Amino acid sequence: MTGHQTLGPAAATALGQLNERLAAKPAAHLQVSGLSIHYSTLRGPFNAVDNVSFEVAAGTNLGLVGESGCGKSTVVKALMGLLPEMTRVTGQALLDGQNILGLSDADLQDVRWNRISLITQSAMNSLDPVYCIGDQICEAILAHEPVGKTVAWARAEQMFALVGLPAERLREFPHQFSGGMRQRAVIAMALALNAGMLLADEPTTALDPIMQSQIMSRIRGIHDHMRRSMILVTHDIAVVAETCETVVVMYAGKVAESGPTQDVLDRPLHPYTMGLQNAFPRLPVRGQPRKPLISIPGTVPNLLLPPAGCRFAGRCPFATNLCRSVAPPTYQIGAQSAACHYVERASQFRVAAAEPDTWRSMEPSR
Amino acid sequence: MTQATDDTAIRGRGLFSAMRDSVRLLMTDSFAVIGLLILGLFVLLALIGPWLAPYEPFKAMMTETGRLNRLAPPSAEHLLGTTAFGNDVLSQFLYGFRIALIVGLVAAVAVGFISTVFGVLSGYFGGYVDDVLMRLTDIALSIPTLPFAIVAVALLGPSIENIILVITILFWRNGARIIRSAVLTERERIYVKWARAAGASHAHIILRHILPNIVRIVFLWVTMSVAFAILTEASLSFLGLGDPTVVSWGQMLNIAFSSGNLRTAWWWVVPPSLALVLLVSSLYLIGRAYEEQTNPRLRRR
Amino acid sequence: MRAYILRRLAQSVLVVWAVTTIMFFMFRVMPADPTAILLERGLSDEARLALMEEWGLTGSLWDQYVAYLGNIAQGDFGNSFFYRKPVWDVLFPLIVNTLWIAIPGLLMGAALGAAIGTAVGWAPRGGKLERSGIFLATVIRGVPNFVIGIALLTVFSSTLGWFPGFGMGDPGATTGFARYFTLDFLHHLALPLIAVTIYFLPENLLLMRSGVVENRTEDYIELVRAKGVPQRRVAWHAARNSMLPLITWLFPALAETIAGIVVIEIVFSWPGVGRELVLAVTRQDYPLAQAAFFLLAVMIVLANLAADLAYGKLDPRVVYK
Ligand SMILES: Nc1ncnc2c1ncn2[C@@H]1O[C@H](COP(=O)(O)OP(=O)(O)O)[C@@H](O)[C@H]1O
Numbered sequence: 001m002t003g004h005q006t007l008g009p010a011a012a013t014a015l016g017q018l019n020e021r022l023a024a025k026p027a028a029h030l031q032v033s034g035l036s037i038h039y040s041t042l043r044g045p046f047n048a049v050d051n052v053s054f055e056v057a058a059g060t061n062l063g064l065v066g067e068s069g070c071g072k073s074t075v076v077k078a079l080m081g082l083l084p085e086m087t088r089v090t091g092q093a094l095l096d097g098q099n100i101l102g103l104s105d106a107d108l109q110d111v112r113w114n115r116i117s118l119i120t121q122s123a124m125n126s127l128d129p130v131y132c133i134g135d136q137i138c139e140a141i142l143a144h145e146p147v148g149k150t151v152a153w154a155r156a157e158q159m160f161a162l163v164g165l166p167a168e169r170l171r172e173f174p175h176q177f178s179g180g181m182r183q184r185a186v187i188a189m190a191l192a193l194n195a196g197m198l199l200a201d202e203p204t205t206a207l208d209p210i211m212q213s214q215i216m217s218r219i220r221g222i223h224d225h226m227r228r229s230m231i232l233v234t235h236d237i238a239v240v241a242e243t244c245e246t247v248v249v250m251y252a253g254k255v256a257e258s259g260p261t262q263d264v265l266d267r268p269l270h271p272y273t274m275g276l277q278n279a280f281p282r283l284p285v286r287g288q289p290r291k292p293l294i295s296i297p298g299t300v301p302n303l304l305l306p307p308a309g310c311r312f313a314g315r316c317p318f319a320t321n322l323c324r325s326v327a328p329p330t331y332q333i334g335a336q337s338a339a340c341h342y343v344e345r346a347s348q349f350r351v352a353a354a355e356p357d358t359w360r361s362m363e364p365s366r
Numbered sequence: 367m368t369q370a371t372d373d374t375a376i377r378g379r380g381l382f383s384a385m386r387d388s389v390r391l392l393m394t395d396s397f398a399v400i401g402l403l404i405l406g407l408f409v410l411l412a413l414i415g416p417w418l419a420p421y422e423p424f425k426a427m428m429t430e431t432g433r434l435n436r437l438a439p440p441s442a443e444h445l446l447g448t449t450a451f452g453n454d455v456l457s458q459f460l461y462g463f464r465i466a467l468i469v470g471l472v473a474a475v476a477v478g479f480i481s482t483v484f485g486v487l488s489g490y491f492g493g494y495v496d497d498v499l500m501r502l503t504d505i506a507l508s509i510p511t512l513p514f515a516i517v518a519v520a521l522l523g524p525s526i527e528n529i530i531l532v533i534t535i536l537f538w539r540n541g542a543r544i545i546r547s548a549v550l551t552e553r554e555r556i557y558v559k560w561a562r563a564a565g566a567s568h569a570h571i572i573l574r575h576i577l578p579n580i581v582r583i584v585f586l587w588v589t590m591s592v593a594f595a596i597l598t599e600a601s602l603s604f605l606g607l608g609d610p611t612v613v614s615w616g617q618m619l620n621i622a623f624s625s626g627n628l629r630t631a632w633w634w635v636v637p638p639s640l641a642l643v644l645l646v647s648s649l650y651l652i653g654r655a656y657e658e659q660t661n662p663r664l665r666r667r
Numbered sequence: 668m669r670a671y672i673l674r675r676l677a678q679s680v681l682v683v684w685a686v687t688t689i690m691f692f693m694f695r696v697m698p699a700d701p702t703a704i705l706l707e708r709g710l711s712d713e714a715r716l717a718l719m720e721e722w723g724l725t726g727s728l729w730d731q732y733v734a735y736l737g738n739i740a741q742g743d744f745g746n747s748f749f750y751r752k753p754v755w756d757v758l759f760p761l762i763v764n765t766l767w768i769a770i771p772g773l774l775m776g777a778a779l780g781a782a783i784g785t786a787v788g789w790a791p792r793g794g795k796l797e798r799s800g801i802f803l804a805t806v807i808r809g810v811p812n813f814v815i816g817i818a819l820l821t822v823f824s825s826t827l828g829w830f831p832g833f834g835m836g837d838p839g840a841t842t843g844f845a846r847y848f849t850l851d852f853l854h855h856l857a858l859p860l861i862a863v864t865i866y867f868l869p870e871n872l873l874l875m876r877s878g879v880v881e882n883r884t885e886d887y888i889e890l891v892r893a894k895g896v897p898q899r900r901v902a903w904h905a906a907r908n909s910m911l912p913l914i915t916w917l918f919p920a921l922a923e924t925i926a927g928i929v930v931i932e933i934v935f936s937w938p939g940v941g942r943e944l945v946l947a948v949t950r951q952d953y954p955l956a957q958a959a960f961f962l963l964a965v966m967i968v969l970a971n972l973a974a975d976l977a978y979g980k981l982d983p984r985v986v987y988k
Pocket residue numbers: 039040041046048066067068069070071072073074075084667
């Protein structure tokens with residue numbers, strides 16, 4: 001691998017030991033239950049996440065989907081302990097049995113990057129502009145592993161090779177990188193300590209479509225090879241289909257539907273999931289005509305004053321008075337669960353939801 | 367976008383309502399309120415100070431034995447004692463309010479006006495006007511402020527008018543730059559483009575769209591100019607280049623210093639020092655609140 | 668890079684030319700009778716004429732201007748009326764004295780201000796530390812520098828007697844260049860240096876605090892936190908990024924220090940260029956005043972030039988064009 005030639009024998013041994021130590025880390029198991037998050041804003045508490053529960057089995061991928069503003073990044077930040085100081089977080093997140101919510105900065109130091117690492121949403125601005133990339137990767141390694149700068153740098157070179165970047169570019173600064181390269185650098189950084197859990201918050205949103213699929217397949221490739229656990233946040237349901245074993249659909253801070261990806265995408269129970277499916281291009285199924293893209297009319301409601309009843313009622317073509325006044329409980333059907341009063345009518349809804357007119361008729365209602 | 371909102375967007379906003387908004391925002395900042403209270407007190411004292419003063423500021427006080435009443439410590443007769451030349455300190459101190467605020471106010475109005483005119487013309491129209499103005503400020507910014515003031519006042523003669531003139535010459539340049547860059551951003555806003563497309567005149571756009579939106583920056587600059595002007599006058603007076611016919615705090619300190627009485631006559635030194643500190647600090651407290659308002663990245667979310 | 672430096676140099680020369688032109692008008696056109704100002708009083712007519720000849724005060728304004736520029740280009744500012752020797756002989760030794768308090772004072776103010784400003788900016792928004800830090804810094808910023816000087820002088824020199832408050836050395840002290848390395852000199856240096864430090868500290872503090880507050884919500888800080896490095900290290904990233912504007916500010920501030928230090932030099936009777944300017948003006952020693960003013964202006968131009976070049980070193984994003 002690149003870089004080895006320049007290492008002295010002692011450093012080469014140290015690098016070998018470091019790599020072994022990191023490779024021995026097991027994939028992590030994460031159990032989130034009853035997670036609620038209130039941001040403190042000037043106009044009062046803002047309930048960005050409400051009673052969210054899900055589980056990531058060790059070595060599997062979970063897709064977290066939903067439109068922008070549904071609270072996906074908030075969940076991710078809560079897991080990393082990155083929310084603003086005044087935020088109220090309740091519930092539990094057990095990482096291999098240890099609750100990581102509400103840890104002090106000192107305690108988080110061991111969790112962060114060592115056990116959970118992060119690929120940020122906007123890699124464009126995620127790198128410190130005044131340090132070269134290599135130093136920023138080394139910073140993470142040096143904070144957790146008892147190795148010298150040379151060894152850390154050699155490890156950074158290996159990570160760069162893994163994401164397909166030449167080692168000499170480690171000396172360059174973020175502004176000298178293109179968007180796609182920066183994203184890859186951030187991925188390299190996230191892999192540097194081989195953390196058991198990887199959080200990828202919309203890793204490709206800021207990129208052009210070609211770059212998006214390149215980066216996604218790289219993530220998938222690395223992932224298959226390293227067998228980590230991952231939460232992949234995206235609003236593109238098609239990406240989830242290719243990458244994740246389980247999926248959690250969030251709407252306005254709540255879980256609308258969750259379950260095995262195959263089941264959820266084949267037989268969605270929640271009208272919001274059906275809407276999302278219409279809104280993204282799907283892989284064409286042979287023998288069937290290409291479906292038109294239909295976007296869900298309306299926007300996510302203001303959570304300073306969350307609506308009574310179902311949060312999706314304002315945009316749901318099947319909403320009734322019951323929906324508007326009583327919040328739906330979560331129904332379990334097989335391995336799948338959904339928060340909708342009418343889960344038993346889901347098959348009817350699916351047929352109707354495939355018709356663009358069903359959604360169009362919603363529009364004049366505001 | 368409906369027709370109604372289009373119309374308000376094109377009509378813009380009144381300058382006065384913008385000013386009112388800006389003042390209202392100021393009142394939400396507790397430090398700025400402290401500053402405003404102190405400033406209010408100083409303005410009041412400037413108005414009634416000379417009337418409160420028990421003696422003429424330059425009148426030499428005599429003791430019963432007919433000798434000059436020099437360096438008398440505070441007493442019932444002279445609440446803040448007397449100077450080395452037998453002047454009543456309290457009276458001089460009270461007259462000082464007026465000079466400080468006149469200098470501050472006149473210079474600030476002049477600086478504020480000139481900066482705004484140049485800043486707006488240069489930012490809004492761009493082109494030659496802008497080029498010339500920018501080269502001019504480049505040069506002006508390389509002139510050492512206090513040395514320039516020292517030389518200019520010495521050559522023109524130390525009168526309060528000349529001091530104000532020099533202060534104006536010195537400080538318009540920074541203001542014009544700051545306001546120009548604010549205008550440049552405003553000019554590119556979508557509603558300005560709409561207004562132009564809708565056939566609004568330049569005067570209309572400047573008065574209803576540009577000015578109301580840069581009011582805070584102008585206020586910030588005017589507040590800072592008042593502080594700079596007061597500081598510059600005080601420094602010049604302290605260096606002995608002030609107007610000898612009026613009493614100012616800087617001049618009081620100059621006389622106390624040059625007559626070698628700093629340590630003994632604390633009653634002569636402390637009041638003008640404290641007044642200068644309070645006045646300039648109160649202006650900075652107000653200015654800081656504007657700074658915080660004009661920089662969205664500092665605002666709390 | 669070379670082209671950029673050359674262009675900036677040319678620009679600087681242009682600015683110096685403009686300043687000298689302003690000076691020409693200030694000293695010759697503004698006063699009612701320029702000869703009265705530029706020539707010594709009580710001279711015989713012949714001597715006066717000879718001096719006017721030497722000074723290029725004969726002929727049209729244009730001829731005078733050309734002669735004046737010629738003199739300046741050769742660095743000839745004439746003789747001081749008061750000291751009766753070439754002005755540069757008077758001023759050159761003073762430059763070092765001014766820099767001795769300007770540069771260390773500014774650096775100390777900047778370093779302390781940056782350190783405290785980082786702490787204040789990193790503290791919880793709206794908390795005690797933030798609010799008291801901002802309040803104190805704003806109030807101290809409003810203290811005129813001669814008041815700082817007077818306070819230090821009265822307390823530490825006249826009353827406590829810890830430090831001398833006058834000049835650069837006791838009578839009979841070492842002279843020449845060696846003097847700058849004596850204990851006596853450092854003892855005299857203390858108070859003026861502290862005065863300059865206090866004068867610059869609050870502005871630095873506030874600038875740094877704004878920078879840190881702006882930077883702490885940036886995405887890259889979030890990623891640094893996520894990496895699990897110690898909090899101090901995270902604050903360092905925010906501070907390091909906030910230093911860029913501080914540096915751009917530092918050099919013009921150096922220029923302003925050199926200019927504004929006049930007052931502190933006067934309070935502590937520190938024999939610097941600024942004090943000499945004030946003395947020259949009050950003694951109506953115009954050749955000396957003119958040269959001192961020119962010197963201060965050139966220092967400012969150089970400081971600004973240095974700022975532009977330093978910025979590129981600190982911010983990898985800057986490309987010289
Ligand atoms: N620091 C914050 N303070 C207050 N509200 C916030 C903050 N960050 C995000 N929000 C709000 O929380 C909601 C969820 O945001 P986010 O988690 O970023 O959504 P997503 O990642 O799904 O797009 C949004 O409405 C957003 O405006």
